[in-house]
Amino acid sequence: MVAERPIRRPERDAILQSLAAGVVPRRGLQHVQVGRADEIRAILGDFDRIAAGGAAIRFLIGEYGSGKTFFIHLLRSAAHEKNLVTMHADLTPDRRLHATGGQARALYSELARNVSTRTNPEGGAMAGIVERFISAALQDARNSGTTVDSVIEDRLQSLTEMVGGYEFAEVIGAYWRGHDRGETDLKEAAIRWLRGEYATRTDARRDLAVRTIVDDASVYDHLKILARFVLLSGYAGLVIAFDELVNIYKMSNTQARTSNYEQILRILNDNLQGTVEHMGVLMAGTPEFLTDTRRGLYSYEALQTRLAENAFAASGLKDLSGPVVRLGSLTPEELYVLLTKLRHVQAAGDSSAYLIDDTGLQAFMTHCGRRVGDAYFRTPRNTVKAFVNLLAILEQNPGVTWTALLEGVSVESDGGDADGASLSQDDDSDELTSFRL
Secondary structure: OOOOOOOOOHHHHHHHHHHHHHOOOOHHHOOOOOOOHHHHHHHHHHHHHHHOOOOEEEEEEOOOOOOHEEEEEEEHHHHOOEEEEEEEOEEEEOHHHHOOOHHHHHHHHHHHOEEEOOOOOOOOOOOHHHHHHHHHHHHHHHHHHHHHHHHHHHOHHHHOOOHHHHHHHHHHHHHHHHHOOOOHHHHHHHHHHHHHOOOOOHHHHHHOOOOOOHHHHHHHHHHHHHHHHHOOOOEEEEEEEEHHHOHHEEEEEEHHHHHHHHHHHHHHHHHHHHOOEEEEEEEEEEEHHOOOOOHHHHOOOOHHHHHOOOOOOOOOOOOOOOEEOOOOOHHHHHHHHHHOOOOOOOOOOOOOHHOOOHHHHHHHHHHHHHHHOOOOHOOOOHHHHEEEEEHHHHHHOOOOOOHHHHHHHHHHHHHHHOOOOEEEOOOOOOOOOEOOO
């Protein structure tokens, strides 16, 4: 039974609108989370290791609609609770891990725009992280009786040993000068550089007196610098999440695809061998992206050997010690709990306002099972969309009952009246997607 807990209307609307569109809500994930307990526990252990100075990498593998993006957003919230900074971005044809035409820098810029902390979970936290570093330097300078410039120089000394670290330290110094002198333009230029928004070295040299910028070749080096910088700013480490890696799998150019896999191998080796500290990486993709020996990660032998799964983890047995995490199907019980939570959200936490009773939930699940089979457990996205749309119809049409809607769908699916209520299907997955009147 869902606990009686009010849900604010704006949060309730944001959750339902996102789920109806088939996307992950930006907030309120705790209201609809079910299952994945073992996987969450394993990755929380990774976060503890990152905070203690280690590193971790996970490949989150699941079918389309299985909840990979939701899982990443949930893990980001958990990382914030452990004082970790997060960055996240989707890979697209214009955003890649490796490129020569600006696509890698575009990926870095997207990551940098989505920098998040516990106090800025929606992104845009880069300036706040730098401000926190400057504030700590000011306090140290007061306590030690030295200048802020010398404190900043000392604190950033470790960065200058890294590739691109000297320029990074120079940009932080420029931000401090802008802060000290009240020069907003200089501060904004520094943040632009940190976000990878400078396209030419000429512009960066003019605005900040530095000769390098974040470019395609230096993206991963700058991510490693950021991992160390957030530590200097008082955070426990950095977690970087890459979603939609299937877009690498879809690349038609074999050399470009291989170059991206080589970059993944570099990141994997650094994390597994402990050559980076206070950094974690999450990569989400489909089973084909992982196991296809012609185009997937398994087509690159070095990756296949490192990502090969435990042969003994069969017959329902799990092994979450390796880098690959398979997001398994929801059980019928977990899906039922999910539906009760969605019903609770729609009613804004008021059980007296439920639009469908427990019998209706069971009937909906039975209907899904009859129409789609077990697929609706493996990929719950479209089932969730269908249920949210069902609730929307019930809310906006007080005279309609859930029994009539489900019966109307059954009639139409059997060739009945096309003007009745219907449940359409997704062309790609043959799963339930939406109610319409």
